Amino acid sequence: MACSGQKVVLITGCSSGIGLRIAVTLAKDEKMRYKVIATMRDLKKKDKLVEAAGDSFGKTLTLLPLDVCSDESVKQCINNVKDRHIDILINNAGVGLLGPVESISIEEMKQVFETNFFGVVRMIKEVMPDMKKRRSGQIIVMSSVMGLQGVVFNDVYTASKFAMEGFCESMAVQLMKFNIRLSMIEPGPVHTEFETKMMEDVAKMEYPGVDTDTVHYFKDVYLPSSIDIFQAMGQTPEDIARYTKKVIE
Ligand code: NDP
Numbered sequence: 001m002a003c004s005g006q007k008v009v010l011i012t013g014c015s016s017g018i019g020l021r022i023a024v025t026l027a028k029d030e031k032m033r034y035k036v037i038a039t040m041r042d043l044k045k046k047d048k049l050v051e052a053a054g055d056s057f058g059k060t061l062t063l064l065p066l067d068v069c070s071d072e073s074v075k076q077c078i079n080n081v082k083d084r085h086i087d088i089l090i091n092n093a094g095v096g097l098l099g100p101v102e103s104i105s106i107e108e109m110k111q112v113f114e115t116n117f118f119g120v121v122r123m124i125k126e127v128m129p130d131m132k133k134r135r136s137g138q139i140i141v142m143s144s145v146m147g148l149q150g151v152v153f154n155d156v157y158t159a160s161k162f163a164m165e166g167f168c169e170s171m172a173v174q175l176m177k178f179n180i181r182l183s184m185i186e187p188g189p190v191h192t193e194f195e196t197k198m199m200e201d202v203a204k205m206e207y208p209g210v211d212t213d214t215v216h217y218f219k220d221v222y223l224p225s226s227i228d229i230f231q232a233m234g235q236t237p238e239d240i241a242r243y244t245k246k247v248i249e
Pocket of ligand 1 (some may be wrong): 187
């Protein structure tokens, strides 16, 4: 149970990368202001998080299973939270998809939208009634610089983040009336497994008609062009976690 004044924060996708680091950063808050519910779709992947959380595990950080692609899992997860009471929801879970569109099936594309777009929509729909009733709450959505600009071979991922940005911009206005704050975070490339794999795949990619310069668009054009927007955020999961903490403080 949360101590008085402690905020209940639920975070999606905490098995690795940015989500893991946000969970640990908030759980280790020096003033113990947060009761963190770190969620992941497969609890067998909990070891890295548990190790990073150290003494906070079982105190300011607890675990729940959650697959954002499943209506049932989302409902069950929120029902497992005491009184369904969540002060801050951090929608972090996401998947990438890289490659020329003609090599990607519609099913694979739908899966990206299922996670990056509908995953967020499901979570917001589920926490909104309680937040509205209490006229208080905060929702964070981990978007991307690719929610602002298209990037070569990331057509579907970019589209999923654009869709989410549109949804959130619309929702924010409705939620404001209930004193619920919706914020989006738009990182540039962050050094996680997600990003490493993407860069490796780009390097391997051979695509007729696309020259090496275009393939290296990531490093040479996209990376520097994102720096203006995100220079305050840095490029490691720790940077993003610190930034996220500032957003909710
Ligand atoms: P990781 O791949 O390290 O982490 C993604 C997390 O999302 C994992 O915990 C993964 O779980 C989880 N996840 C995927 N599908 C589901 C699902 N259906 N239900 C619940 N959890 C799920 O990537 P990052 O930490 O880099 O990415 C986190 C967020 O940041 C994403 O939304 C991404 O789009 C965004 N982002 C990342 C950038 C980067 O360069 N790394 C840049 C900009 C934005 P599992 O282990 O089970 O797969």
